[in-house]
Amino acid sequence: MSVPRPMRGHASGSARIYQTGGDQYIEEHVHHYAPGSAPLFGHPWTGPAEPRGTAPDSVRMPLVGRTPGVLRDRTDLMERLRAAVAGPGGGIQVLHGMGGCGKTAVAQALFTEAVRDHGRVGLWVNASERVSLRAGMLAVAGDRGAADGELAAAAGGQRAAADLVWHHLDHSAQPWLLVLDNADDPAILEEGAWLRPSPSGTVLVTTRHAASPLWHTPGVSSHRLGVLPLEDAALVLRDLAPDAGTRESARKVARRLGCLPLALTLAGAHLAHQLLESWSMDEYDRKLSEESTALVDRGAPATGGGHSRHLVGRTWQLSLDGLAEGGLPEATALLRLLSFWAADPVPLSLLMPAAQGGIDELDRLDPPLTAGRVEPALRALLDHSLIDLVETDGHRCVKAHGVLLDSVATGVPDAERELLAGAAGRLLRAALPREGAASPRARSQVRLLAPHATGLLHRSHRHGLVTAESVRIAARVARLVYEAGDWTAALALASTAAKTAAEHLGDEDPATVEARSGQGPVLFRLGRYAEAADLLRPVHQDALRTLGPHDARTLDAAYELQRVLHRLGDLAQARTLLETVLDGRRHTLGEDHVATLKTRCEMLELRLAQDEFDGYTTAAEELAGDCERRLGPDHLVTVWARDALARGLLRSGRGAEAEDLFRRVLAGQRAGYGDDHPLVLGVLIQLSRAQHAQGKREQAADSAREVAEQRAAILGEEHPETVAARAWYAEVRAERPAGP
Incomplete structure (x- = not known):
């Protein structure tokens, strides 16, 4: 298959971009030096993709790495899907099947044909997490003509986000194909009403979940995707490693791997990229037999929900064993580290500190993942198709299949889980932009990192490794998502952090108080004042009891509570709280601190609400002058102070x-x-x-x-x-x- 429109690559300096037709089999995205010497970390990619309206490049390009050059089998299915895309629109097509059975490969093939042969606009959204789904769907709305103000209001919860997206999809001047990939939790689609038919285009959903009621509503056509027929499975192996054995040998290996496309891809990549040995397919089959016995001895399930993980585990373990024998045992440690995050794209910048050294937990692994070994380990994982190199929102990333990561995570030794969880947290914290960073680059970075904060929290919860630090990281990411304007997604992450902290650390732990308090400003912005008050009252009391009245976290909780009480009309109680906050912030932070100046602005607003005009203008003039001197004339708190003064002038x-x-x-x-x-x-x-x-x-x-x-x-x-x-x-x- 050929790519229907030019893929736009960007390089700088001595970089080069390699692109191919077909199914976009990408050998390398960017080389900053001559081939063979290009470090992934030596010169971080710095140029964001050229903007197209408000939509990131990734919404027009499948977020996948390497796919087979030939899509084996699936002929009848592809014909049905082609007919749906070529039609007038209005249909929803659902591909369901076990992890690793090739759903995304089919979706990508259809995507390519729809754009090339049918003149459709191709739109691709990662639906695995709430944050990535919302960000992707709002990017779709931007691509279809939504204004910046509309997108900001939808992200902020002031307008129904799904309604905005589907309004612009329904009124698109061009027909489209929208792929919602990896929708393995249909509740995420359902709770936001993200899945709808439209007369202007076709929706394609890929999911491991076969029984959701969403797939059984009018206008939805469901297609089960299973493993490949044996002959086609053998051909996949021979496509990838044509010199490794006969057709009969390939049939034996394919049968051993259950004809699962992901397992076949990993096996073929291993056979094609061996370092010291040159196994034939017959030898690989014998190794698989030995590894299968070892996995069953370790308790790996061979049927049911763990079947695909079992099949994939047999292949990646052989690949990692081969890499270890070839002098790269660190590849195992790196893949285990990745398994503590989500299956979403991982920015290379997230791994940069590991490549530079100084992550103590990685140095204590056996073998240690030292600074100089991260780059070759990463390249080895890429060469063996255990991870792929992708680009999203102008960030170079690596991406692993979710089934592969699940399988790897189950095999992490107990002695290393805590070290890996700690390293994953430290790396994530180091990659977060500072609070208040409002550039498009910072917002896109938050969108990429948010799923990994959730993934780390889930993995830590599953293995009893939740710490105050992991909760604080999730709460901080929620705050950054809130500052980026996606209030609904911020609330989901903040709620998860608070619930997890309460379960593992207890209600009175300072990290739990911080996480619970972090939900308050989000509920406030969403206009859910009564709910915010019910949440913040006990949080404030817990903070007073456990942290004391002068702790910054107690003052933060009181500040958020008084804002809510102000909107609910309880001005007297709001005033009492705000006076306490102002005194506390002056004492602990000083008069010049931005939080103290914000509190003074809030006090002026409360005084106006209470019709207290005596000395108001003088106080507002003094505050505006203080903000301008201490923060600068263009700071938003300075602007807020001027607004308070202007309102006072108008009222007088x-x-x-x-x-x-x-x-x-x-x-x-x-x-x-x-x-x-x-x-x-x-x-x-x-x-x-x-x-x-x-x-x-x-x-x-x-x-x-x-x-x-x-x-x-x-x-x-x-x-x-x-x-x-x-x-x-x-x-x-x-x-x-x-x-x-």
């Missing part, structure tokens, strides 16, 4: 001064958030009120109309803020003088 009847200051605030908000962010629209409506207070009816009406239209586009017509903006616009328009 100084409309002209308020208008001038609101214009500065508006410029600062747009610079910080973007033109269409809801916070920007909140400032714009205040500008309209300032204009109205001065009798500038025409200008006030224009500003009010802009707010009403943009809120309707971003939040929807039924949102309370849209309703309020419509009402204000109607009031101002009714007062506007009629034209001549």
